Structures are given as C-alpha cells and as structure tokens.
Amino acid sequence: APRPLLVSACLLGLTTRYDGASKGSLSVQALLQQLALIPVPICPEQLGGLATPRLPCCFTAGDGEALLRGEARLCDSGGIDRSAAFVHGAHQALEIARLAGCRCALLKERSPSCGSHQVYLGQECSAGRGVTAALLAQQGVALFSEDELPALRQHLLASSSQNTESRQKFLAT
Numbered sequence: 188a189p190r191p192l193l194v195s196a197c198l199l200g201l202t203t204r205y206d207g208a209s210k211g212s213l214s215v216q217a218l219l220q221q222l223a224l225i226p227v228p229i230c231p232e233q234l235g236g237l238a239t240p241r242l243p244c245c246f247t248a249g250d251g252e253a254l255l256r257g258e259a260r261l262c263d264s265g266g267i268d269r270s271a272a273f274v275h276g277a278h279q280a281l282e283i284a285r286l287a288g289c290r291c292a293l294l295k296e297r298s299p300s301c302g303s304h305q306v307y308l309g310q311e312c313s314a315g316r317g318v319t320a321a322l323l324a325q326q327g328v329a330l331f332s333e334d335e336l337p338a339l340r341q342h343l344l345a346s347s348s349q350n351t352e353s354r355q356k357f358l359a360t
C-alpha cells in the first residue's frame with residue numbers, strides 16, 4: 188500500500204521559503220514516484236504563524252535541541268526573537284506526522300526548522316538540528332535530508348520488507 192512520507196513543503200515545490208521561493212527537487216519527485224510514497228507537506232515556519240515572505244532567522248546560540256530545552260534562541264535578521272513561533276510550528280508538524288502516520292521524514296537541510304544535521308549559527312553553518320527536526324527525532328521519527336536520498340531509499344525499502352515480514356508473521360499466527 189502507498190505509504191506517507193513527511194516532507195518539507197519547499198522540497199515539494201511549494202513556495203514556502205522565507206524569500207517566497209521554493210526548493211522543488213526533481214530527485215525528490217522521482218523517489219516519491221518510484222516508491223509510491225504519499226508526500227505529506229509541512230512548513231513548520233508557516234504552521235508556527237510566520238508570514239511568507241519573512242525575514243530570515245538563525246540561531247543566536249545552540250540549535251533546535253537546545254532551544255526545546257529553553258537554552259537557545261532564534262532571532263530574525265531584524266533582531267526579533269521568533270523562538271516561540273518555531274516551537275509552535277514544530278509541535279504542529281509533529282501533530283501532522285501523527286495524524287498521517289509518518290515514521291520517517293525528508294527535511295530541508297540547514298533550515299532553522301528543518302535542518303537535520305546542520306543549521307546556521309549566526310552567519311556560520313554549524314552541526315546541529317532545526318527545531319522541528321529535533322522534536323521529530325525525539326519522538327522517534329527517522330530523519331533524512333535532501334542530500335541523503337539514497338539512504339532514505341534504503342531505509343524505506345528495508346522498512347517495507349520488515350512490514351511485509353511482520354504482516355506475514357501476523358497472518359501465520
């Protein structure tokens with residue numbers, strides 16, 4: 188049966204980015220089609236109530252994991268603290284993952300919401316997670332970036348054969 192995959196909306200070609208553009212990817216489209224996945228688009232920054240276009244935001248300290256512990260801040264380029272909107276958007280994205288039954292997500296790297304391995308700390312790219320990526324990971328959602336499509340493909344193929352095996356075991360009992 189087709190499976191849902193949580194995907195950063197901008198990677199699906201939706202114009203959700205801070206500058207009003209998208210980051211649509213033909214490789215992402217091809218993977219969705221090949222594996223008959225149903226994309227479940229999320230834009231945590233829009234879900235958090237931020238406008239599009241909006242000022243770019245970056246961490247002034249720490250990353251998404253630290254921010255969820257109240258130990259970091261995210262400010263826009265005008266210096267306004269947007270941390271609360273990012274946390275709200277992360278919880279909304281998690282709720283969508285639950286509603287759609289997504290155990291795996293494909294997220295835009297280096298975003299302060301969606302980055303799963305890297306984010307911007309000031310002007311510098313640094314190891315860390317965005318706020319939504321951190322919350323999803325805490326809840327056991329497997330995260331992949333657009334730079335990891337082969338690994339995502341392997342993960343999905345392996346988990347679909349596990350599902351088939353467990354279904355067969357279930358039917359045999």
Ligand code: SF4
Binds near residue numbers: 298
């Ligand atoms: Fe894309 Fe995530 Fe940024 Fe929304 S918050 S524009 S989905 S990277």
